[in-house]
Amino acid sequence: MAAAAGAVTVLDWPAWVTVKPGLDVSWQAGTADAFVHGMQWGPALDFTYGPYGFATFLEPFYRSTSLIAFLYVLVVTWCLAALLVLSLRKYWGLGPAAVAAWGAIAFVREPLHVADFASLVALGLAMLLLRSHEQSLREVLAVVLGALASFAFLVKLNTGLVIVALLVVALAGTSCSGRERLAACGGAASAMIVMFVAAWAAAGQSFANIASFAHESVSLVLGYSTAMGSRLVPPDAKWWAIPIGAAAAVSLAAGIRGWQRRQRAAGTLLVMVWGWAVVKEGFVSGNHWPLFFGLALVATVLAGLASPPKLLYTAGMVLAVCIFLDAPSLPSISSPLSSTKAFFTEIGDLAVPGDFSRVQANARARTVAEEPLAARTLSLLRGHTIAIEPWEDLVAWADPAAQWDPEPVVQSYSAYTTGLDRLDARFIGSKKAPQRILVRRFPKGFDDRDFFMDPPATTEAVFCHYSQLALQGPWQVLQRGPDRCGAPVELEQVHADFGEPVKVPVARGDMVVASFRFSLPLVSKLVDVLLKPPFTYLTTWVNRGTPATYRFVTGTAPDFHVLATPAALGYTGRFAPPSVRQVELSGGGWPTGKGSLTIVFWGVPIKS
Secondary structure, eight states, rough: OOOHHHHHHHHTTOOOOOSSSSSSHHHHHOOOOHHHOOOOBTTTOOOOOOOTGGGGGGOSSSSHHHHHHHHHHHHHHHHHHHHHHHHHHHHHHHHHHHHHHHHHHHTTTTTOOOHHHHHHHHHHHHHHHHHOOHHHHHHHHHHHHHHHHHHHHHBBBBHHHHHHHHHHHHHHHSSSSSHHHHHHHHHHHHHHHHHHHHHHHHTTTOOGHHHHHHHHHHHHHHHHHHHHOOOOOTHHHHHHHHHHHHHHHHHHHHHHHHHHHHHHHHHHHHHHHHHHHHHHHSSSSSSOHHHHHHHHHHHHHHGGGGGOOHHHHHHHHHHHHHHHHTTTTOOOOOHHHHHHHHHHOOOOHSSSSHHHHHHHHHHHHHHHHHHOOOOHHHHHTTTSSSEEESSSSSOOOOOHOEEEEEOOOOSSSGGOSSHHHHHHHHTSTTTTSSSSSEEEEESEEEEEEEGGGGGHHHHHHHHHHEEEEETTEEEEEEEEOOOOOOOOOOEEEEEOOOOOEEEEOOOOOEEEEEEEEEEHHHHHHHHHHHHHOEEEEEEETTTSSEEEEEEEEEETTSSOEEEOOGGGGGGOOSSSSSOEEEEEEEEEEOTTTOEEEEEEEEEEEEEO
């Protein structure tokens, strides 16, 4: 079986990811850069992925990070292949089981990332742990799950939390004596601690930063649904999700029906916990929904570990495959020959430094070609510490001479809570702030947010500490200087309802900012926990122009939002925020005219 799983892994192996400018590749480059340069997570760097976030993607950023990614992808994919073969072989034998396992992974590999494979592996291992009658096997499975949970947390925060939950449920549901359960728990806890300590140290992290890392990680996880939720594209994907989810659930439920009561309760809870986490992962962000289909398809195959009746199990898999093929989520599938070639090519690239340097150089050249910067702009950056906003940190990786010094929260849109936003703002105001900031102006802000309010307190801090040095196409170079802002002075406090326009006071010569205070309906808060809350919007009027409506991030509502700036700011063109004359909050679960809110306007003196 081990050999069959190995063959499936090689025949399903992905090629090096094409490195090119983009939102996701930029944070992946950022986590790789942070690892290589020993940047400290917690006080200096935070994101929804952790210190090993790069490990879930086969990207040739650095030889060390690519080797770690290669090994992580290899271990997780092999484990999943082994579980699939084990699940299928008792029904159809080893050969057909290996072919079916190859097909399952081949279908979901492209829209899936290894971080999400890890939760599937944990689900399969947890089911085996529940069913095991041998204490030695239980302890081995508990240790493996503990180690996987610990490392997965350092790769992707929420995946690690899901695996911990599955481990706890499985240990609680095993049919063994209290002493045996305690021994398994001890093995799992020891594995988690040892793996975390080893991986944390290997990443060059200080143990004094663990508390800070944990605090910021909690903030990132709790604020994700509210800030990152977006409309589902296509809208009918949710209707396809119901039957494929039901196929997986029914197959698993049929398998655990014959278990003992304690095991059956734990097995049901396993399915519920994993299923809820996968729904959140797939449907909070509107473009992540293919993940759910792929995970549900493989989960249906893994249901064989619970030994459901063959006829029902077969019917469930056929239904899941048909839905997956009919739903608009089918990826392109690499041939086994190209996958095998990719596997051995990557081994060669990693084994020979010169070969890897060639791959890395080609990726850097492609980035420079697609995001060109004039020689004059580069000369303004060289020799200075730099940050790149709102993303495109890949540009810093593409220039080996760049001294990347980012704000603590990787990519501005991720500073979606007051704590995270103010963490960045404090950094901008500190002596550790970068000497230059390279800003790229996109046609629209991330997920329809206002470019000049994302995140709000950090944007205000940048305006106060940085002046414009140069412009080049969509790029702006900012230069750090002394704080040019005075103490804020309250201008006006307005009480209004959702859907009610509010005039912005004028403070000539000052920057006008506003903070928002309101509460959301209880139903919205519950929906936020279960999936994602209703969207909240901010509509702004500039002079007599057509109003513009943006997504409003409620997690940063109390922070200062820049509404108007004086000429003293010195920014020109698209980088100068327009002066807002009127604002209106709407949505959030409140009907128009309900849900009172308070807006406090402030004037902030600013010198040129």
